[in-house]
Amino acid sequence: MGRESRRADVRVGVARFTSCGGCQLTLVGLHDALLALFERVSIVEFAEVLSPRSGGPYDVLLVEGSVATPDQARRIVELRRQARALVVIGACATTGGIQALRNWADGDAWRAAVYPNPEFVAALPTSTPIADHVHVDAELRGCPIDPGQLKEVLTAVLVGRRPQLAETAVCAECKRRGTPCLLVDRGLPCLGPVTQAGCGAICPAFGRACYGCFGPVATPNVAALRAQLAGQGRSDEELGRLFAGFTANAPAFRAVAQPPEHNE
Amino acid sequence: MDVILGTPAYLPRTRLPYLFTALQAAGRRIIGPTISDGAIIYDEIRGVEDLPRGWADQQSAGHYRLVPGNADRYFGYVVGPTSFKRFTFPPTVPLWRARREGSEVTTEAIEPEAPALAFLGVRGCELAAIGVQDRVLRDGFVADPDYAARRAAIFIVAVQCTVSASTCFCTSMGTGPEVTTGYDIALTELNDGYLVEAGSEAGRRLMDTLPLTPAESVQQDEAKESVAAVRRTIGDPVAVEGLPARLLARLDDAGWAAVAERCLGCTNCTLVCPTCFCTSVGQVSDLDGTDSIAERTWDSCFSPTFARVAGGDFRPRLQDRYRQWLTHKFSTWVDQFGSFGCVGCGRCVTWCPVGIDVREELARIAPVETVAPVVAGETIQRPVAVPAAPPAPIALPVVGSTVSADFSRATVTRIKPETVDTYTLHLTDLDPRLLATQPGQFVMVEQPAFPPVPISVSRIGPSGIELTVRAAGPATKAITMLAPGDQVSLRGPLGRGWPLAELDGRDVILVAGGLGLAPLRPLVEAVLARLVPSQKVRLYLGARTPADRLFVADAAAWARTAGVDFEETVDRAGSDWTGRVGIVTHLFDEAEWDGRDAIAFVCGPERMMQAVAATLTRRGVTPEHTWLTMERHMECGIGLCGHCQLGRVFVCRDGPVFSVAELGDAFGQEGL
Numbered sequence: 062m063g064r065e066s067r068r069a070d071v072r073v074g075v076a077r078f079t080s081c082g083g084c085q086l087t088l089v090g091l092h093d094a095l096l097a098l099f100e101r102v103s104i105v106e107f108a109e110v111l112s113p114r115s116g117g118p119y120d121v122l123l124v125e126g127s128v129a130t131p132d133q134a135r136r137i138v139e140l141r142r143q144a145r146a147l148v149v150i151g152a153c154a155t156t157g158g159i160q161a162l163r164n165w166a167d168g169d170a171w172r173a174a175v176y177p178n179p180e181f182v183a184a185l186p187t188s189t190p191i192a193d194h195v196h197v198d199a200e201l202r203g204c205p206i207d208p209g210q211l212k213e214v215l216t217a218v219l220v221g222r223r224p225q226l227a228e229t230a231v232c233a234e235c236k237r238r239g240t241p242c243l244l245v246d247r248g249l250p251c252l253g254p255v256t257q258a259g260c261g262a263i264c265p266a267f268g269r270a271c272y273g274c275f276g277p278v279a280t281p282n283v284a285a286l287r288a289q290l291a292g293q294g295r296s297d298e299e300l301g302r303l304f305a306g307f308t309a310n311a312p313a314f315r316a317v318a319q320p321p322e323h324n325e
Numbered sequence: 326m327d328v329i330l331g332t333p334a335y336l337p338r339t340r341l342p343y344l345f346t347a348l349q350a351a352g353r354r355i356i357g358p359t360i361s362d363g364a365i366i367y368d369e370i371r372g373v374e375d376l377p378r379g380w381a382d383q384q385s386a387g388h389y390r391l392v393p394g395n396a397d398r399y400f401g402y403v404v405g406p407t408s409f410k411r412f413t414f415p416p417t418v419p420l421w422r423a424r425r426e427g428s429e430v431t432t433e434a435i436e437p438e439a440p441a442l443a444f445l446g447v448r449g450c451e452l453a454a455i456g457v458q459d460r461v462l463r464d465g466f467v468a469d470p471d472y473a474a475r476r477a478a479i480f481i482v483a484v485q486c487t488v489s490a491s492t493c494f495c496t497s498m499g500t501g502p503e504v505t506t507g508y509d510i511a512l513t514e515l516n517d518g519y520l521v522e523a524g525s526e527a528g529r530r531l532m533d534t535l536p537l538t539p540a541e542s543v544q545q546d547e548a549k550e551s552v553a554a555v556r557r558t559i560g561d562p563v564a565v566e567g568l569p570a571r572l573l574a575r576l577d578d579a580g581w582a583a584v585a586e587r588c589l590g591c592t593n594c595t596l597v598c599p600t601c602f603c604t605s606v607g608q609v610s611d612l613d614g615t616d617s618i619a620e621r622t623w624d625s626c627f628s629p630t631f632a633r634v635a636g637g638d639f640r641p642r643l644q645d646r647y648r649q650w651l652t653h654k655f656s657t658w659v660d661q662f663g664s665f666g667c668v669g670c671g672r673c674v675t676w677c678p679v680g681i682d683v684r685e686e687l688a689r690i691a692p693v694e695t696v697a698p699v700v701a702g703e704t705i706q707r708p709v710a711v712p713a714a715p716p717a718p719i720a721l722p723v724v725g726s727t728v729s730a731d732f733s734r735a736t737v738t739r740i741k742p743e744t745v746d747t748y749t750l751h752l753t754d755l756d757p758r759l760l761a762t763q764p765g766q767f768v769m770v771e772q773p774a775f776p777p778v779p780i781s782v783s784r785i786g787p788s789g790i791e792l793t794v795r796a797a798g799p800a801t802k803a804i805t806m807l808a809p810g811d812q813v814s815l816r817g818p819l820g821r822g823w824p825l826a827e828l829d830g831r832d833v834i835l836v837a838g839g840l841g842l843a844p845l846r847p848l849v850e851a852v853l854a855r856l857v858p859s860q861k862v863r864l865y866l867g868a869r870t871p872a873d874r875l876f877v878a879d880a881a882a883w884a885r886t887a888g889v890d891f892e893e894t895v896d897r898a899g900s901d902w903t904g905r906v907g908i909v910t911h912l913f914d915e916a917e918w919d920g921r922d923a924i925a926f927v928c929g930p931e932r933m934m935q936a937v938a939a940t941l942t943r944r945g946v947t948p949e950h951t952w953l954t955m956e957r958h959m960e961c962g963i964g965l966c967g968h969c970q971l972g973r974v975f976v977c978r979d980g981p982v983f984s985v986a987e988l989g990d991a992f993g994q995e996g997l
Contacts, residue, residue, distance in 0.1 A: 101612050220614030220774045222799045225607050228629045229592055232678075236596035237416035237623055241364035241406045244678040246389045254591035254678050268362065279629045280643060282589045289387070289679045 071219065074106035074119040076140055078126030078133050079160055079188060083205040084151035085109055085125045094212050101219060117143025121218050124197075127153040129160060129188040141195040148214055149191045152204035152307040156276050159204075161188040161310035162320045188310070199224055204274040204307040207259050227258040230278050231271050234262035243270050250290050250303055255281035255313070272306045277313035287317055334537035335544055337518040338397065344482070345372050347534045348443040353480055356412050357445030358402065363391060365405040367412075370445070377402060384490035384671065387680025394488075400446060400514045403490040404670050408599030409444050409451055410458060413475045416623045420471070420606065421732070423773040423814060425615045432732045432771055432814040435618070437474035445482045447508065449501025450493075450670040452483055454599030456507055460662045461602050466721060466978050467730045467963040471621075480527060483508035487551040489559050492671030494684060497563035500668040502555040513548035520548040562684050564693045565665070569656035571691035573972075576648070576994055580690035585644035587679050592625035594673035594681075595650060600666050601625070603967030606776065606960050614774035624967075626650050631968060634958050635797035636930075645996030651686060653970065660973035716972075716989030717949065719979050722821040729758045729817060730963045732771065737811045738789065743875050746796045747840065748805040750813075753789040758818065762790055764847035765822030765954060765982045769962040771814040775800040779959040779977070781844035782818065783876075793843040793875065819962040820981050823848045823926055823952060831924045832861040834946065836937050838909055838929020839868055842875045844954050844981075845928050849883060856888055863918065866893040867909030867929065871902045909933065910940045920946035928954045935993045938985050948986035955981050955988075972997055 075085050088095065089110060105115045122144035128134050141147055152158050163171060168186035172179040191197055201210050210226055217224035227233070231253035235242065243249040243265050251270035253262070257278045264271050277283070287300055295303075301319025309318040336344070348355055357370045358377050365377045381394025382402045394401040423432045447455070455476075462472040486495075486502035495501030504511045509528035513520040520540050523529040595601040605624040610617035624631060627646045632639040640646050658666030667683070674682045722728045733756035741749045752759075759768070767781040770792070778800050784791035796802035807813065825848075833852050837845045852862060864883055868874040874893070884891035892912045894905035905912065909929070925946045927937050934953050941951050957969035957976040964978030972991030974980060983992075991997055 097612055216610060216612055216614075216774075219612050220610060221803065222608075222614070222775050225776075229625065229627075230590070232591040232593050233596060233623070233625065233628070236593065239366065239368075239407060239411065239416075241362045241366060241389075242593060242676055242678060245387060245676050246363040246391075246406075251678075254589040254593070278590070280590060282587075282643065285587050285589055285679055 071102040071120045072105045072118065073102045073215075074117065074122045074144070075104070075108070076106065076122060076124045077108065078124065078137070078154065078191070079129035080126030080151060080153040080158065082109060082125070084154075084201075084203075085123065087150075087206050087208050087211050088123070090208055091212055098215060102215075119144045121146045121148060121215070124149050124154055124191055125151050127157045127160060127188045127190060128185070128194055130184055132183065134185065134194060137191060137194050146198045146218060147191075147195065148199045148201065149197045150201045150206050150211070152202065152274050152276065153188075154191045155200045155202055155311075156308040157188045157190050157310035159307050159309075162305060163188055164310055165305075165318075165320050166322070190310070199226075201226070202257055202259055202275040207261065209261075210259050228279055229258050230254050231256045231258050231260065231262050231265070231275070234258045234260070235265050238262055238266055240266045243268070244289075248293060250295065250299075252286070252303065255283050255286050273304065273314065274307045276308035276311045281313045283313050283317055332522075333540040333545055333548075334521045334532060334535075335518055335540040336512075336521050336535060336537055338399075340536050341373050341399065341519070343535050344445075347531055348445075348480065348482075350534075351441075351443075351480070351531070353441045353443040355443045355445050356409070358400070358405070360391065364389060365391070365402050367405070367407040367409060367444075367446075373399065376400075381488065382490065384492045384675045385680075386492065386674050386682045387677055389675050397516075398514055400484045400512070401488055403486070403488060403493065404448060404451065404672060406597050406672065406676055408597065408670075408672065409447060409455060410599050412442055412444070413455065413479065414458060414462065414472055414602065418471050418621045420619045420621050422616075422618050423771060424617075425773045428808075428811040430734060430773065430812040430814045432734075434470070434732070437471040439474040439478040441478050441480075443480040443482060445484075447481050447483045447504075448486055448670075449483075449504045450495040450498075450668040451599055452481070452504060452507045453495075453498070453500035453668040454670065455481075457600040457662070457664060457666060457668065458602060460664065461600075462965065465662065465964065467724055467965065469965050480531075481508045483511040483524070485511060485513040485548065485552050486555050487514055489555045490671060490675070492674040492682075493559050494562045494669040494671060496556055496559045496669070497561050497565055498665055498667055498669035499565075502559065503552055513552065515544060515547055515551075520544055563669070563687060565655075567693070568687070568691060569659050571693070572652050572656040572687075573990065575691050576652070576990060576997070578690050580686070581644040581648045584647055584681060584686055584690075585642065587681055588643050588647050589679060590627045590629075590643045590646060591678060592627045593676050593678060595625040595627060596623060597672040597676045599670060599672070600668060602965070603631070604960075605630075605966065605968070608774050608776060610774035617774040619771075619777075621966075626653070626967065626970075632958050634956060635801070639957060640996050642996055648996070649970070651683065651690070652972075654683075655687065657970070657973040661975070716991070717984065717986040719974065719983070719987050720821075721979060727761075727763060727766075727821075728819055728963075729756070730819075731756075732814055732816055733759065734812050735759070735790075735815055737807050737809055737813060739809060740805075740807065743793060744873050746805075747793060747875065748796075749783060749791050749793045750804070750807065751789055751791050752813065752815075755789060756815075759790055759815065760785070760788070762818040762847075763822035764825065764851050765844055766818040766820050767844070767962070767981065768792070768815045768817030768819060769959075770804055771816065772800070772803055775803055777816070777960060777962070778804065779819075779962060780804070781954070781981075783843040783846050784850070785847050793840070795840050816962060820977055821979060823982050825851060827924055827950070828852065828855070830857055830860055831922055831950070832863070832918070832920075834863045834865070834913075834920065834923050834925040834941065836865045836909060836925065836927045836929070837867065838933040839873065840875065841928035841930070841933075841954075842866060845926060846876060846879065848926055853883065853886055853889070856886075858888070860888060861890065861918075862886075862888055863890045863913070863916075864892070865909055865912040867895070867912075867933070868893070869896050871895050871898060871904075908936070910936050913944070914940065916944075918944070920944040924950040924952070926952045931956065931993075938992070949984055951985040952982055953985065953988075953992075955983060
């Protein structure tokens with residue numbers, strides 16, 4: 062399996078679109094694993110960490126952020142051409158992010174309300190995931206992404222195997238951790254049963270209901286969860302807001318999400 | 326005082342700390358009930374102060390709340406979200422370490438940890454659950470070494486149920502509320518203390534160290550009555566009489582789709598279940614992929630990846646997954662392990678976030694009247710097709726003689742390309758048990774950093790075996806890229822092969838589709854080696870295109886063998902193909918032969934095998950003499966991980982070769 066050739070120069074880049082930058086900094090947060098990684102790959106583009114910038118081509122390009130401007134819509138197509146494997150990282154890149162709440166709004170009206178000279182701001186009316194624009198080879202969910210999953214996907218690329226990324230609901234991780242179900246024992250509105258695992262079920266372990274930052278599982282039964290929460294006396298308004306979070310624009314959540322400003 | 330096994334004694338509540346001291350003095354850590362995150366869970370406890378004194382649990386479908394109970398009682402609750410399997414069968418366990426240095430591979434099992442623990446507060450249903458897992462993981466086909474080691478180090482202090490929840494149904498499952506067996510000591514909580522009984526010699530010795538007094542008859546009566554009251558309260562909520570057959574008769578019921586409307590597929594029911602044992606194996610590797618640890622993690626038949634293989638998903642719909650779970654617990658588990666997989670603890674009812682209640686689903690999907698005997702002249706309200714014939718019994722292969730669950734190493738000596746993506750590896754330097762592989766058996770190929778892959782053995786020679794591998798994904802691709810001289814780590818031979826004993830001079834029909842010829846080749850060679858003049862062999866091969874045909878030289882030789890009728894076809898042909906085009910059944914649709922005394926062996930995609938089996942039936946081949954090899958997701962190869970279940974069978978353990986009669990209704994059932 063070309064064990065020797067693996068040491069060849071693997072060019073890794075990090076590109077940022079509309080996002081806070083937290084996901085790419087997860088790479089820096091790998092600490093010792095990052096040092097080991099540096100011995101095996103060349104990080105050729107990582108604006109937040111490295112001064113020299115060399116650009117493509119890339120064996121692996123990590124793309125953070127959503128497409129929110131016309132310029133970004135052009136740039137992602139160009140980057141895709143330069144990348145052998147394109148891995149999107151984080152809730153923005155995989156679903157459109159929190160900024161996708163603009164998709165429910167009148168973008169021009171918002172721009173006019175926020176900026177004194179809105180004509181200088183070139184923004185698309187929507188914030189959309191990278192996969193809406195180009196083919197993606199793998200995705201890491203979450204706001205922010207999980208460092209273990211980032212290490213796994215990079216290891217898998219180097220080894221040449223399929224990344225082992227959880228596809229179950231967050232509930233599986235609560236159970237392995239030993240966290241009692243917040244929906245059942247406290248009646249909290251937890252999105253864990255319809256949200257993809259990978260975070261390690263951190264929030265429920267601290268008594269905080271999951272708010273779905275990893276986005277929906279492959280076959281989410283959102284209607285059934287929504288019906289259960291409604292049966293516990295929650296209003297449509299409250300339920301709409303529950304799904305209108307960091308991954309509101311993921312299709313399964315988008316269908317029921319309703320940001321607060323738009324509950325007339 | 327001197328305690329005789331079975332003679333109850335009395336421990337005043339104020340003296341309960343002595344029990345902790347005695348267990349700790351015996352070198353044990355105590356796992357028992359304690360309050361955490363709004364629930365009574367099981368965790369390490371150090372003294373009575375950690376017990377949930379004065380608390381009760383209010384439970385119903387999808388609902389659990391701690392509420393104040395009898396202020397003095399330590400055990401006034403029922404069961405919580407944790408089960409003791411967390412400590413005998415932990416969520417994540419390292420299994421083996423694999424390393425590659427140059428062309429050498431080493432795979433070594435990781436020694437199990439087995440801390441000396443005492444379980445405190447084990448209820449009747451939970452003791453039964455430990456018994457169920459013992460049968461699956463310790464006393465079954467192949468013992469799981471980690472489970473066996475942990476289990477052997479457990480001391481059990483049971484506590485009789487003196488309270489119940491609305492979710493309890495141990496009475497129906499025959500597991501409670503009474504604690505009757507399987508414990509070291511058992512307590513019954515009374516107003517001021519505990520009735521203490523020994524259930525084992527170790528328990529009796531522990532009782533010797535406690536400040537006990539003889540139990541008075543009034544105390545014994547109080548204990549009996551409080552447990553009897555629980556039995557009366559629970560009643561008999563599930564009609565288990567005939568339940569396994571009732572459920573199997575309802576595989577096509579509309580109720581599965583109805584419950585899937587509510588089911589979240591979240592896995593909670595299976596992971597709170599004290600008997601569910603399904604796991605997946607993940608690889609934790611270094612960046613070079615040369616050093617990795619295989620970790621076993623709790624998984625669930627509700628996971629989206631659970632029944633997935635390279636070619637697709639055997640249970641794509643939630644209704645398929647719910648049906649798998651419910652039919653396994655209440656029907657096929659009985660075939661596999663001799664008891665129900667459910668102990669009636671009610672955890673799956675309480676901890677389902679949308680409150681799906683198995684008791685209601687069983688009553689809805691498999692009501693008692695569905696198998697009521699037909700009385701002449703009487704109309705049955707809901708007539709239901711009971712399976713036409715119960716599936717034929719299955720004889721398991723024998724571990725140690727025909728099956729080996731141990732790792733061994735082999736060296737790749739040749740690699741031969743068969744098609745554009747399929748290669749045959751010739752392996753030598755084998756464990757002698759692999760040289761005794763039976764046609765139809767398979768091996769798990771374990772490479773550092775990659776998931777284990779089941780590969781059927783495509784040739785068994787005097788000094789080596791062959792594996793024919795299609796590069797369907799990264800793990801199989803990595804196998805096809807091994808070089809001569811490289812070692813591979815193998816587990817096997819595994820599974821039950823083709824039934825050579827059934828040949829018995831019969832005419833033989835062999836049908837292969839695509840890569841399905843690989844597990845059939847050793848059978849063809851065995852059949853031809855013992856061919857008698859009166860016997861006819863009919864060999865029908867199908868492939869997608871002429872370039873996808875396997876073992877072309879072997880096939881040409883088979884075609885020339887006296888007594889062999891050989892025909893082949895391709896789905897799509899190029900201009901240089903002068904042979905037949907079309908699906909493989911077309912090769913014998915209009916043939917002259919009568920199959921009544923013949924035996925047939927078929928391997929290919931499942932849909933192809935269904936079509937072939939139907940055609941063979943029309944030609945008179947009996948279901949008992951129609952043999953197939955089935956594909957399912959396999960991870961362990963020894964019936965422990967749960968992935969490859971197909972109705973009542975584990976494909977890896979009981980098969981992969983089955984007769985159509987053995988599979989019964991499971992063959993061709995969508996989503997099973």
